[in-house]
Amino acid sequence: EQTYVFIDIPGIGDTKGVQHDNENLAHIFDTILESRDVTAILLLLNGAQGRHITTVKNVLTRIEDRLPNNILSNVIIILTNCRSHSVNFDPEKVGLSTKATVLYMQNSAFSSHPNTWNAEIVSALQRDWDASTSDIKNLICHIRSLLSVPMSTLYDIQQDRHRIKSRIKSTEIRPT
DSSP: OOOOOOOOOOOSSSTTOHHHHHHHHHHHHHHHHHSSEESOEEEEEETTOGGGHHHHHHHHHHHHHHSOHHHHTTEEEEEESOOTTSOSSOHHHHTTTSSSEEEEEOOGGGSSOGGGOOHHHHHHHHHHHHHHHHHHHHHHHHHHHSOOEETHHHHHHHHHHHHHHHHHHHHOOOOO
């Protein structure tokens, strides 16, 4: 009964560095601005890799700085490759639990070829699969409970941001 439109955008925290992350974040905001309204923003992050904590914290801070408050509560962070007890960093220290909903998905069924599985592995993978299926159902229920936010608010913020930057740039003291 519902239609969901997912827009896959470039990732962050890859090996290309901070400048590439900045370009991807600009692309993310441009894509959001092209939408009439947004119900949720899903960020998928690898919860098994603790080395990306600084990048994740930086990106979340920048998202929080650029998005209007009425959409921040509609941010859903999905930590993949882990369950809540096996995350390789403290989600609260990264700022994940402040406004966003945090979900966990262990998608290990896609990590190896089925020909390599014995009965014990199949049993463990089935538990992970069942938990992930339940997580997806919870995700859909959560999204259904959210109100869409018109992106005109974000557009207005973006325009104000550009005006402020222009004014700051025009008032900078230049050496003579």
